Amino acid sequence: ADVKATMIIYLDPSVQFFNPVVKGAQDAAAQFGVDLDVQYANNDPVRQNDLIESATVSGVDGIAVAISSSDAFDSSICAAVKTGIIVIGFNNDDLEGGKGNCRQAYVGMDEFASGYELGNRMIEKFDLKQGDVVFNPREIPEASFAVARGGGIEKAMKEKGITVETVRSGLDPAEAQNIIAQFLIANPGVKALFGTGSVTSTVGAGAIKDAGVNIPFGGFDLAVEIVNAVESGAMFATMDQQPYLQGYYPIAQIALAKKYGLTPTDVDTGQGAFLDKSRISSVKPLIGSYR
Amino acid sequence: MMSSPHLLELHNISKSYGALTALRDLSFHVGHSEVVGLLGDNGAGKSTTVNLISGIQKPTTGHLSIDGEKTTFSCRSDSADAGIETIYQNTALVDSLSITRNIFMGRERVNAFGFLKQTEMREIAMEVLEKAVHISGIDSPDKLVGDLSGGQKQAVAIARAVFFKRRVLLLDEPTSALSVRETEALLAQVLKLKAENVSSVLVTHNLYHAYQVCDRFVIMSHGTKVFDVKKADTTISQLTEYVVLT
Amino acid sequence: MMSSPHLLELHNISKSYGALTALRDLSFHVGHSEVVGLLGDNGAGKSTTVNLISGIQKPTTGHLSIDGEKTTFSCRSDSADAGIETIYQNTALVDSLSITRNIFMGRERVNAFGFLKQTEMREIAMEVLEKAVHISGIDSPDKLVGDLSGGQKQAVAIARAVFFKRRVLLLDEPTSALSVRETEALLAQVLKLKAENVSSVLVTHNLYHAYQVCDRFVIMSHGTKVFDVKKADTTISQLTEYVVLT
Amino acid sequence: MTITMTDSAVPKSRTRKQSLLKQIMTMPAGAILLVFITLQIVCIVGALAYPDDFRYLSPQNLTILMKAIPVLGCLALGAGILMIAGEFDLSIGSVYTFTAILMATLIDAGVSAFIAAPLGILTGVLIGLLNGTITLRFGLPSFIVTLGGLLFWRGAVLLYNGAVQVRFDPEPIFTSLFAGTILGVNAAFIWIILFVVGFYLLLHRHKFGNHVFATGGNRAAATAIGINTDRVKLIAFAIAGGMAAVAGIIATARVGSVQPGQGAGLELQAIAACVIGGLSLSGGRGSIIGIFLGVMLIHTITDVLLLLRAPGFYLDMFIATLIVVAAAFNHLIERRGAA
Amino acid sequence: MTITMTDSAVPKSRTRKQSLLKQIMTMPAGAILLVFITLQIVCIVGALAYPDDFRYLSPQNLTILMKAIPVLGCLALGAGILMIAGEFDLSIGSVYTFTAILMATLIDAGVSAFIAAPLGILTGVLIGLLNGTITLRFGLPSFIVTLGGLLFWRGAVLLYNGAVQVRFDPEPIFTSLFAGTILGVNAAFIWIILFVVGFYLLLHRHKFGNHVFATGGNRAAATAIGINTDRVKLIAFAIAGGMAAVAGIIATARVGSVQPGQGAGLELQAIAACVIGGLSLSGGRGSIIGIFLGVMLIHTITDVLLLLRAPGFYLDMFIATLIVVAAAFNHLIERRGAA
Ligand SMILES: Nc1ncnc2c1ncn2[C@@H]1O[C@H](COP(=O)(O)OP(=O)(O)OP(=O)(O)O)[C@@H](O)[C@H]1O
Ligand SMILES: Nc1ncnc2c1ncn2[C@@H]1O[C@H](COP(=O)(O)OP(=O)(O)OP(=O)(O)O)[C@@H](O)[C@H]1O
Ligand SMILES: [Mg+2]
């Protein structure tokens, strides 16, 4: 291969969301003849810096990196760009966009917006009113995806005078299901449940059943369990952001830039994110590959 | 060797710890119904010898034989199978367990499914503690060994070895923490066992005690044997001289 | 009390461990330049008494006095300040440290910034080991205590206490693991210290040793004092009788 | 003549009779039992006084508690035996996930759950044996070996199945056996009770348990007396691994799917439950009842905080504080017992 | 007459002279030093043979290594001293984040970095003292107290600042003092070298260090001889907390911002580095050089794998395996030294 590229993911390898991202990147690598390696920062900004600098040292032509902090990676990315490496951001961007960071382009969507959209759709569909309480458990409250999605939900609710309660559920499904169910027992007035990541979105329906209540439930991400829940009506809808594209475009752009000098450009992958019962069955066969 | 072989023999045993040679070319034997006194200065290698015979340390070179047959002990169970029972210098007790459990540690009385016969063990423990050494102050076999006084701990170690004795009893400074009365009781035990055809190796710094019960003396110095003599052929002052001067 | 007060006195001391009363209403004293033998059966409470005087255990009731002044020791440093030095029955050594570091543990020789004067301590350690007890086999003060034989360990504990002795030396079965020669050396030390005006309390089960060096005997049984007698007023057989029969 | 002959009529017995309470306090796990009972009484009184605000006694809540306890319970029992034997296992969280994924994918591929589940447990046992063998063969600290195991088996999950959550879809009878309701009681809870009884017998009434305590309490002494301490530790490692797999089965049967990232941090929770229950980190001390009470205490505290609507964002903070407070309380009781 | 008089001319010395290699092997940290040197030689030879594919010796790579080592190094030094004193601190990862956030927000509010940084360290010290006080006052296992601390301070981060990342923007001189380059060497690396030297003197040459080893090696004996073991442990707790804060400063100066979720799992990495470097988990054994070599070994292994572009999906798995292999190798060397 005449192009070498490194993809750096901020979270750890067990996060299901990145499966289609990596597949997209690999597909692009195969099509454009790129020698690709994928690294994971395990939620640690110091480690992500090490990874960016290591990639720079090992002499790759391009780096695709999740810019999960507006400040933490500015200098190492700039240093990489200075040595002639093409750097494309994906999944998360600097809050100031291209002004705050040397990356040449960003491929991804706005998670805050998808949380906001889900919130508003739930309000509309289930008639949530001023003074109601909804519940939004988060597996890792301080993780950037949780802050963005949860923040979107909170914004939507706040506009209608609805309160959002939240709790740390952890990544263990059995534990998360216990905690959600216990919360629902303690708070029988809760009017709706929102998942945040794939764990809370997977176990939410079970927790509602355990608590013996009957409330609507919406969440994020795609997994067989979640799709089944949407199909069966136990879940209202789930939000998707076409992660495949977030892997495909950065690598493709690196290859095109390196080979033909084409300038990288921003790509918004956030169209068609909302998946309810009416759309879910078309998505189902593609889970784990393209979705 | 035309007579019947000795019960236990050590052949040219050496043992090193890193740079230090703890034992060098050590050979001696223990006969049937014989009490051997193993004497020597501090650090002479007596405990190392006892540990080798017990199988919890391995010689660097040399070997043992039992009834004339060459053997090597690779762990304590091997020596137990050969009929050897030991009272270690450091007592080898588990502080966090009760007296009963310490006595039967590794050799529990169990039913067909491996469950403990607790009442039976409890009773035996109390009995053997009273019989082997007349220890005072232990009113319950359920006391934790960690809560016992120095002498009481040693008494538990003695009781265990005496109860399970079969052919050879190794006693590594068994009376160091015992009071007068308990010491007398123990020495009497050693003689009684000899009458029951159990041989003993007694390590002690008290030459009077050794002289009182031993049939033969092996004196060690700096890891080697310097003297090996029958009681009939020596006196306590000669022994003292050898122990002190070599 | 019109004469000068005793160096050390115990007043009506009791000590319980949970349900067990280890000491009950114990009183005795140690005079200036006096060697007191503290005798008694196993579990009588001798070590508990020594630990109380050393400040590492606290009495349930009763108190001590030093030079006639009532004091309570709440930790070992208090008793050290009062001039008390102890050889514990369990030696109180740290196996993972070298001999030198054990000897100077807590009382290191340091420069103005608290840094260790290692060469100085090393030299003193070797010297004091050779002088206090003529221990053999220790060729370097850098050896780890965990690698020593039973008697060698005890020698290190003795060397430490003898080196730091000031007014009272408590010896809890100090010779239990020592060989003949080292035992003699230690007993000679006790007498030498007495000449230098250091009093001692010697706990031992060897009545001959006790009789050899002590000026007075305190015999304990089941946590109380049963006998308190000057050497001039008793014989070794009377002592034996008291120790064995009470 | 200064001979003083004091009280020659020494009473033979030096032991006083102690009150029942003091006796309980000094029993192993006695103090933690008192803490637990106190907590329960407070909760029950509170629930009876304010049935609407504090739904501790509502059937749903009791059911959730019964469902919540078994997973951590199984992990803690296995980890606890190993800790009493003097070793750690930090890999149980990863093993829990790995065996669960293995089992779920086997069932997905058409294998019966009644074959897949034993295979999962067997895998757990084998991993435990591997941990034990490396630890003992090379004389390494089990901390480092099983920390390696933690990372290794987490990686193995990804290698085996990628970062994909797996649906768990066994025969219904299997699900009801592990997550159903038997005689009104949650099946998983019945399992954990059976395990507690079984481990109690094994550890406190069986020869093997005696060897475990001896090995953990003083390994050199146990070896010197003829116990094969390596074998004892190896079996304890195997039990820890096997119980991690059992925890995986119970959790998976409950939730119906396995997440590749689950199980992280469970090893510390399990060790914490053991330590709260009175186990010593250096081995040789502890009791099965203590472990189980430790697990129940952690879950009760979490449950009560949720029922009281403690601010969820900081829930862990409250749990942490209460656990430390409970441990301190436990210690104070114990000390009163010993005095 | 059976008197046998065997060789009365016993040689006075029973010790043989050992080869230099064997002497190094039996030194504390000697074995790990050999492992480390071997690894370095392999890497250097590889780098010289394939300078383009394996850029181990490129100045940039050496700079990365120098930047990567100090954070874990500071955490491990603090945790290591505490472990030698016989206690654990699992909360250092959370303290590292908490103090960093505290410092960053103070600077954000206009406080000088030269005041905010000492305040951060002071906070770390105070948290360490709190851990120590609870542990010692109630006689609790530090494992449980600091596990509580882990959760508590993680919660405190959220309570103090929410789940929001904070920009770190101190005076430039501050940044260059902790993340700049001094005489061609990375400033953070100079700091860690200074700390290693300082801790070496403190632990191996100072009175306090002797007390730490005594306390951890046999607490009862240390107490019986008059060492105030509670005070020693308390100071060690304070050092662990303070060094966690220092690690926070170095990391933050390097990265320029603080994430509320960072630091999770660092406590285990720090303990692992210590154990690899020869510390005993039960206290009383270890050396500063060993700790530092343990940290360097972990980072060298990670670095080499990254340079070889090992698949990141399984990177942790490789690291884990290599660490266990290194530990096993280490042990084999040590055993050869003792034989
Ligand atoms: N920590 C403890 N907990 C409970 N009981 C104890 C404890 N320490 C000692 N005892 C008990 O107190 C009594 C006195 O013990 P002590 O050690 O003082 O005896 P001693 O006279 O020194 O005996 P020895 O000659 O055997 O050393 C013994 O019955 C012992 O079982
Ligand atoms: N584990 C060990 N490592 C290194 N050296 C050791 C070890 N164990 C014993 N030694 C050394 O071996 C020599 C013999 O020790 P041993 O314990 O056999 O002596 P001993 O004759 O029993 O002495 P004592 O009468 O004091 O008990 C001593 O010099 C001791 O320092
Ligand atoms: Mg010996």
Ligand SMILES: [Mg+2]
């Ligand atoms: Mg005593």
